[in-house]
Amino acid sequence: MLKTIDDDMRRIVETARLSFVATVCSDGSPNLSPKGSMRVYDDGHIAFMDIASPNTVGNLQHDPRIEVNSIDFLRRRGYRFKGVAEFRDPGDPVYEWLHAWLLDLNGPGYPANRAILVHVERALPILSPAYTFGGAEEGDLRQSWARTYLADLEED
Template identity: 35%
Template sequence: MNLSDEMVQVLRNSVLAWLATVDADGWPNVSPKEIFAPYTDPAGITAAIAIADIASPISVSNLRINPRACLSAVDIFRQVGYKVQGHVRIIAPCDAAFTEVSRGLLELTGGQYLVRHVLLLEVEQVRRIMAPSYHLFPERSEAQRVAQAMQAYGVQPVEPPTHS
């Protein structure tokens, strides 16, 4: 399943994503992921999400037992996101695909983190996530929602530079 432009934009606007895996006994594990990006393969198809394993030994261990996972990412200002389910392929630095698959992630780290593996989530199912306010206050515009979220989080919008 290919990711839509909207899904790609939400992923790029999300600060954190949450990866859910399950251990051998069926216990769930949810782990925050800071470095992740839509992955476009060499054929130009965006049907996966690359996730950096920076400090995720439990997630990796669980995925070795059961490769099914769910990643949830939300654009906190627009208050919308996606829950993405699929199978994960664990790609180690010694794998031939690592350089290609990790390229975008390494750019995001700015050289600050060691990427131990790339967790390549191959998208099989996607569901939209929306804040309850979308149902409670459908008349609100996206601009109103963004302004309210920024106020709630104490964030000031950045003014674009003026050129004289």
Template identity: 40%
Template sequence: MASFAAAAAPIPLYNVYRAEDAFTNAGISMAVVAYAFGTIAPLSMLGRLSNQLSSRLSAVTSLGLLLLGRLLSLNVHAVDIPLAGRLPVGVGIGFAKNEARMYMIEITADMEAIIKQAILSFVATVNEDGTPNLSPKASLTVTNGVLYFADIASPRTILNLKRNPAVEINVVDIFQRRGYRFKGRALILPPDDAESLMIANWVRETNGPEYPVDHVVKIEATSITPLLSPAHVFAQPPRDQNEIRSTYYQKYGVKPIGA
């Protein structure tokens, strides 16, 4: 909110600039264009960089750019000053909008249920040479609407995330033939962090005290999309979820508990 308020603060001064410094409408328009270009940059051209920064670093970057823009605009007597000042303000707002977009992404009850039922998920990271690294995880969990997983035996995943926090997680219930794809950035929590201790304790309570938890990773999701098998999309006539589940129980040769 502070970022958006700071960005809007100089707008009422445009009429003052026209009256006292003979600014033209064209000059004011150019300042608006500079601001708009700056806003778009982090959301498009700099989107990858924005997504790789932590939330705290993105916020600091946004506020720093806003401060720079305001400092450049302290003594406005020529049109090039607001032009120079509005560009970093726009970039700062772009970073702020990217952060706001992330906080609007919600982990729903159905997503949480799929994660619990599937048990196994697959975490994709990027190796140093650009090739993909895919690591199975049985520790993916949702707590207070946030995704976490534990590093129990995944040194390559952690090494990759330290270099590049971009991550994708796929989780599919093999009997329902559906699931979700989570994309975002990973934050490796300090071992004494409260969230890290919470997840580490959950892993040990679930699996046993002998399980090592070397790291806990928190996922800041930037997009979530559903995954559906062809059984949901192409079957004619369409099949409901119960029919699909029953079919794949038979294919895997299993029965639900209590059946």
């Protein structure tokens, strides 16, 4: 298998905690949906659980093309993964692997309709302009944005 997903990509997906999935609606319009269950399955696949995703699932049933964006918001960088999705039902190894993780995270009884396995055909970096135009360093950005988000929480 071709290694499309490297260690840095894996780290970003695992630490992002929230990824965004883009699909195409039947009328050709875009659909964007947040996914908190995105995980790297292996060097060529990422997966997420259909917990409450009727629009995403419906779109993928008629057009399996998908793009996933995973961004570490403190590091201000991430990746976009383009590929094709397929459904994996209970009993399938992908479903069982992701379902076990989901239950460990959220406890028993958490809904899990099916897993969606994405065959990653292309992975590209996403970088804040602060890197390319501002010469920022990752550690500095991470600290600065952490302070910003903490300050916002303290105001609430």
